[in-house]
Amino acid sequence: MILFPVKRICRKVQFFYQFMSLSSSSSVVQSLDMSEENNPHFPDYGELRTKMQNLANSGSIGKALQVFHLMRNVSGKPTIYDYNSLINCYLKSKNVSLHDLCGLYFEMKRVELYPNASTFNTFLKGLSLLDESKVALSVTVEMCNYGFTPSFSCLSNLLKKCLDSMELVDALKVFDIMLELNFIPTEPKVILLINSLSRCGMTRKACFVFFKLLEKGEFQSPYVHNPILWSLCKSDQMSCALAFFCSLKKKGLVHNVCSYTALVYGFGKKGLFEEASRCLNIMKADGDCYPNVKTYTTIVKCLCDGGRIKEALRLLGEMEKKGFEPDIVTYNIILRALSHKNMVLEIYELYHTIYEKGLSPDRYTATAFSGLLKRGNIGIAHNLLRDIVLSDSDVDVAVYNVYLHCLFRAREFNESLFMISCMEKDGIKPNNITFNTILKAICEEKTVDKALEFFERVEWPGKRPDVVSFNTILSAACKRGDSIMVQTVLNLMEDEGVKLNVVGFTCLMQYFCNIGNVNDCLKLFEHMICYGPRPSMVTVNTLMVILCKNRELGAAYEVFSSLKSYGLSPDARTYDILIRAAMNERNHFLVTELQRKFTVKE
DNA sequence: ATAGGGTTAG
Numbered sequence: 001m002i003l004f005p006v007k008r009i010c011r012k013v014q015f016f017y018q019f020m021s022l023s024s025s026s027s028v029v030q031s032l033d034m035s036e037e038n039n040p041h042f043p044d045y046g047e048l049r050t051k052m053q054n055l056a057n058s059g060s061i062g063k064a065l066q067v068f069h070l071m072r073n074v075s076g077k078p079t080i081y082d083y084n085s086l087i088n089c090y091l092k093s094k095n096v097s098l099h100d101l102c103g104l105y106f107e108m109k110r111v112e113l114y115p116n117a118s119t120f121n122t123f124l125k126g127l128s129l130l131d132e133s134k135v136a137l138s139v140t141v142e143m144c145n146y147g148f149t150p151s152f153s154c155l156s157n158l159l160k161k162c163l164d165s166m167e168l169v170d171a172l173k174v175f176d177i178m179l180e181l182n183f184i185p186t187e188p189k190v191i192l193l194i195n196s197l198s199r200c201g202m203t204r205k206a207c208f209v210f211f212k213l214l215e216k217g218e219f220q221s222p223y224v225h226n227p228i229l230w231s232l233c234k235s236d237q238m239s240c241a242l243a244f245f246c247s248l249k250k251k252g253l254v255h256n257v258c259s260y261t262a263l264v265y266g267f268g269k270k271g272l273f274e275e276a277s278r279c280l281n282i283m284k285a286d287g288d289c290y291p292n293v294k295t296y297t298t299i300v301k302c303l304c305d306g307g308r309i310k311e312a313l314r315l316l317g318e319m320e321k322k323g324f325e326p327d328i329v330t331y332n333i334i335l336r337a338l339s340h341k342n343m344v345l346e347i348y349e350l351y352h353t354i355y356e357k358g359l360s361p362d363r364y365t366a367t368a369f370s371g372l373l374k375r376g377n378i379g380i381a382h383n384l385l386r387d388i389v390l391s392d393s394d395v396d397v398a399v400y401n402v403y404l405h406c407l408f409r410a411r412e413f414n415e416s417l418f419m420i421s422c423m424e425k426d427g428i429k430p431n432n433i434t435f436n437t438i439l440k441a442i443c444e445e446k447t448v449d450k451a452l453e454f455f456e457r458v459e460w461p462g463k464r465p466d467v468v469s470f471n472t473i474l475s476a477a478c479k480r481g482d483s484i485m486v487q488t489v490l491n492l493m494e495d496e497g498v499k500l501n502v503v504g505f506t507c508l509m510q511y512f513c514n515i516g517n518v519n520d521c522l523k524l525f526e527h528m529i530c531y532g533p534r535p536s537m538v539t540v541n542t543l544m545v546i547l548c549k550n551r552e553l554g555a556a557y558e559v560f561s562s563l564k565s566y567g568l569s570p571d572a573r574t575y576d577i578l579i580r581a582a583m584n585e586r587n588h589f590l591v592t593e594l595q596r597k598f599t600v601k602e
Numbered sequence: 603a604t605a606g607g608g609t610t611a612g
Contacts (some may be wrong), residue, residue, distance in 0.1 A: 195603090221603090226604040259605090295603055362607095402608080439608095466610095469610085
């Protein structure tokens with residue numbers, strides 16, 4: 001009996017183990033129907049074979065196997081051909097199951113039949129029908145171990161199945177086997193493989209695949225390498241991205257607009273707009289390709305994210321002039337930025353333009369207004385949102401979440417209940433964000449106890465409440481200076497293994513300030529500086545407010561001056577806090593100084 | 603076939 005490959009595969013496929021433990025007592029294998037043996041007319045081999053095939057064809061695999069065993073009474077039978085025929089007929093029946101297929105596989109081992117190539121191919125055909133790519137991979141490996149070569153189409157098919165089920169490690173193994181056999185996967189599959197790997201953070205593996213194929217002189221189209229380039233630019237690996245980009249160029253490969261847009265994205269994300277614009281020039285000069293709406297929109301988005309809304313608006317105007325008509329994506333990005341800056345007039349103007357151009361707002365337009373809610377512009381946000389929610393049938397959970405948030409802020413509780421029922425009716429499943437939004441509303445409108453009650457009652461869509469859920473309640477407890485509740489939430493977090501993050505720390509600083517314990521508040525901040533989590537600008541602003549409240553303007557200014565060393569830069573709120581405090585203390589010199597600094601920054 | 607967009611907590 002050939003043991004080694006079987007052992008290896010058993011380890012890989014747990015199901016096989018399950019079957020092995022079953023098989024000793026299984027009726028399929030052991031309880032042979034002995035009645036035939038007592039029959040004075042013993043059927044000959046041909047009859048047995050036909051009978052076995054008919055039974056297998058109709059899906060009666062147990063009975064077919066019994067007949068198969070009866071063939072042993074004929075010398076030299078059954079052969080592997082009988083066995084292959086058995087599986088083949090079984091696969092033609094309507095009720096093929098993995099369990100039976102594995103059972104057949106082990107039966108082959110048990111009776112020490114030596115499989116041939118067709119045995120494996122038949123199994124693989126069945127496993128492919130069952131979409132069992134993991135088992136199919138094990139069988140493929142075993143097939144190779146036996147010295148048989150799987151066909152190109154078989155491997156190609158398996159690669160596709162692995163990719164469809166996002167089993168990327170398996171897909172890579174199939175790719176390895178293919179390359180070993182000198183089989184080159186087709187271009188669509190290569191693109192899918194590289195794309196999936198890149199998107200899942202397996203960029204190095206994607207590169208490996210790409211360069212392996214390049215060695216063989218295959219796939220020089222930018223569709224193959226762009227996913228890698230994008231992945232590098234998105235994960236802030238610009239030097240790698242550039243090296244990759246240039247090395248391909250040196251090798252004579254061609255880049256297209258999408259390749260250059262990736263670089264523009266990477267630079268823009270870091271605020272390096274000069275470099276980004278240099279990419280645009282290089283693109284025209286030696287790439288012989290031209291930026292398009294997506295390229296410009298990428299820059300618009302980066303400008304918005306960097307708070308440079310005026311420049312973004314200027315670029316928007318330039319796009320229109322140059323004939324790169326902005327689309328709804330471009331407008332949504334700008335609307336979102338305007339909404340975060342509370343630029344209501346500009347929002348209405350842009351909204352009007354969108355309609356004028358015959359574009360229609362979509363789900364992203366709706367969510368773009370969430371900034372208005374944060375800024376307290378509830379009524380305006382409500383009007384804009386209602387329009388879209390009522391007109392657009394294509395709303396999703398994010399739109400509902402923003403709309404719910406808006407209704408809660410507007411204290412429209414009846415309408416919010418109605419919206420929740422609409423959500424159910426539309427078959428849109430609430431997510432953690434939905435529940436956290438509701439949780440916040442309960443905290444604000446009712447007691448923290450009520451929130452905790454909801455917290456424990458609700459069936460969370462993810463596995464558990466997340467760190468935002470905990471912070472929502474923690475924040476409410478901290479705002480009220482409710483020590484017992486703060487302790488309760490901290491205990492709960494520990495039980496659930498959820499670590500305090502920068503938001504939780506900031507809440508606690510607020511708490512110590514509220515109960516008049518500025519000392520512990522400062523200690524908390526120091527702890528963050530020394531051991532993390534790294535303070536954010538919100539943390540620092542909170543600290544500034546606390547210091548200024550306690551008439552420690554000097555200390556606040558010191559923190560302000562050392563912001564750079566923490567890798568932070570002050571925002572509009574920082575200046576506002578300090579300028580107000582300086583005014584209160586009638587420190588006119590500081591007021592002027594701060595105003596000057598703020599203007600230069602803007 | 604590759605590229606640009608959104609929602610919750612401080």
